[in-house]
Amino acid sequence: MTPAAEYYQRDPNRHAPALTPGYKTSVARSPRYAPISLEQTVSEITGPTFGHADLGPLDHDLIKNYATTGDPIGERIILHGRVLDENARPVPGTLVEIWQANAGGRYRHKKDSYLAPIDPNFGGCGRTMTDDQGYYFFRTVKPGAYPWRNMVNNWRPAHIHVSVFGASFSQRLITQLYFEGDPLIPLCPIVQTIPDPDAIQALIARLDMNASIPLDSIAYRFDIVLRGRRSTLFENRLEG
């Protein structure tokens, strides 16, 4: 059997280390030993696949997908972009899931007790599949900042959590996106877990006036890059 093409090794300097004491919860939840690096096998180069049958028609529209008495409160935004790999190739047909607080900074979660109110018309989660060009979009409201227990006066910048699969389990990624111009970004201990300033910039969605809908919604652009894959050039040449 021809060895399957592998994914490029992950650059650890692009990510936060496991132990980041400024983000206190990481201290007891970080392995002390180094992970063992595996040469990939079929277990790592495969991963779950999804289809449109898995999704409902409003899943990508957080303004409508939980609304009952009207639209949710908040600044209406379009969140859009492409999922690419490190070779700059689009990642088509992959599942993108998001979750977020409402415009007041409150999550619809039984463990969230922040005093800002639940919005009866806002659930706070959405999902979609990328198209043939790796493109995705959501409609939602801009989430609010909120306080959290780390030091006594830490506030999370407005953010949206993003989960992406790619084509293999080795590409699996969960991250958070922030909004251009938010002064809380450089103050956030979770943002600061990432040592590389360029990498932090990659988590900031950019205001995209050209994609906004006049008199309706403002747009932010967030491109996502998953690990790239080695070319199977050698075998292709033999066959070609």
Place this chain on the structure above:
Amino acid sequence: MTQLPYLKETPSQTAGPYVHIGLAPGAAGFDIYDRELGHDIAGPNAKGERIRVEGLVIDGTGSPIKDVMLEAWQANATGHYAHPEGGGPVEDGFRGWGRVITDFATGEWAFDTVKPGPVPGRNGTVQAPHITLWIVARGINIGLTTRLYFDDEAAANAADPVLNLIEWERRRPSLIACRRDVNGKPVYRFDIRIQGEDETVFFDI
């Protein structure tokens, strides 16, 4: 120096305490999707032995992590993954992927599936039956990947190229789930220790 035109991977950030809202909203306390993903790993038609896997994820203080989410990825009983490069066909409805949420009060988690078969390794080797697990939670900056092996596969485990790659033999048992029968059904226990004595082996895949 000229840079080659590769893009760089988007950095990971913690899934946070409210991961359930996005990925398992039923567990967060509300119903929004017609169909939540990842509840049924094997489907009704999968051949092979029906098993349950259960455990805790334990932090460095010895306490269960109650807000963790796991994802499982496995082959079917004949060693095929539900993927175009998965080695062969799978039963209708077999996805091989699941999402696993803890009981918020105790941290206990469990999932039902079929026991996977052996799958090919590199260079003509055979990998013992295993389930890949990916662990995210508040305080975990980038998802942790590990493998679950089965204690009733001793011969296959002894020949497994990944287990044998672990230089420290005393760490290998951290990847082996222990079987017992509960009401006639096989249940494998797999406690994951994020840190501390007997820390589970994690992989950079």
